[in-house]
Amino acid sequence: xxxxxxxxxxxxxxxxxxxxxxxxxxxxxxxxxxxxxxxxxxxxxxxxxxxxxxxxxxxxxxxxxxxxxxxxxxxxxxxxxxxxxxxxxxxxxxxxxxxxxxxxxxxxxxxxx
Amino acid sequence: xxxxxxxxxxxxxxxxxxxxxxxxxxxxxxxxxxxxxxxxxxxxxxxxxxxxxxxxxxxxxxxxxxxxxxxxxxxxxxxxxxxxxxxxxxxxxxxxxxxxxxxxxxxxxxxxxxxx
Numbered sequence: 001x002x003x004x005x006x007x008x009x010x011x012x013x014x015x016x017x018x019x020x021x022x023x024x025x026x027x028x029x030x031x032x033x034x035x036x037x038x039x040x041x042x043x044x045x046x047x048x049x050x051x052x053x054x055x056x057x058x059x060x061x062x063x064x065x066x067x068x069x070x071x072x073x074x075x076x077x078x079x080x081x082x083x084x085x086x087x088x089x090x091x092x093x094x095x096x097x098x099x100x101x102x103x104x105x106x107x108x109x110x111x112x113x
Numbered sequence: 114x115x116x117x118x119x120x121x122x123x124x125x126x127x128x129x130x131x132x133x134x135x136x137x138x139x140x141x142x143x144x145x146x147x148x149x150x151x152x153x154x155x156x157x158x159x160x161x162x163x164x165x166x167x168x169x170x171x172x173x174x175x176x177x178x179x180x181x182x183x184x185x186x187x188x189x190x191x192x193x194x195x196x197x198x199x200x201x202x203x204x205x206x207x208x209x210x211x212x213x214x215x216x217x218x219x220x221x222x223x224x225x226x227x228x229x
Contacts, residue, residue: 034217036218042220042222043220043222043223044156044218045220046217046218049217089156100161100171101156101158103148103155103156103157104155105155106153106155
């Protein structure tokens with residue numbers, strides 16, 4: 001099943017709070033899980049990515065948590081800032097599927113100052 | 114470095130008209146993709162190409178055609194436009210050579226198309 005389910009559809013967080021976006025998948029062959037960030041009027045850009053051999057990856061205020069047994073992964077944005085307001089997409093791919101990413105539906109994040 | 118450039122940025126078509134969305138990249142990437150983005154639906158792959166002269170269908174290819182005569186250019190052709198093709202179209206490229214299949218996608222800024 002080439003599908004990735006993302007929630008919530010939209011999220012409002014106060015400045016300084018933690019933003020959490022969740023994704024789930026069915027195909028256990030998936031072995032690469034990136035998150036893309038998209039600002040209005042722009043194309044998505046890679047934010048952070050993880051492979052299933054680790055349970056967590058952190059880059060600055062952004063952390064991916066990965067639960068292989070539950071087939072779930074999530075993005076945590078610590079100390080959320082108004083500049084983080086954007087649409088976030090999770091995605092997945094596997095070697096036999098080449099570099100063709102399957103994207104989640106997206107989460108619109110708004111950080112209130 | 115321009116990256117991935119898409120033209121036009123906006124276009125309104127009447128039902129039944131045709132048009133070509135242009136995409137060019139200056140990063141010498143082998144892999145190129147066309148996605149469409151609809152609200153609440155994420156990005157759906159329309160067509161992709163692994164190199165000049167090689168193209169293949171993605172998830173939602175119906176109503177579209179592509180060609181890849183050069184490494185740089187990957188135009189998307191809409192024939193007989195329909196309201197269901199109203200969307201934002203994104204072109205992307207990646208350097209997935211040497212077995213590095215999980216190279217990041219580099220996206221253009223999109224073409225917003227309305228079919229009425």
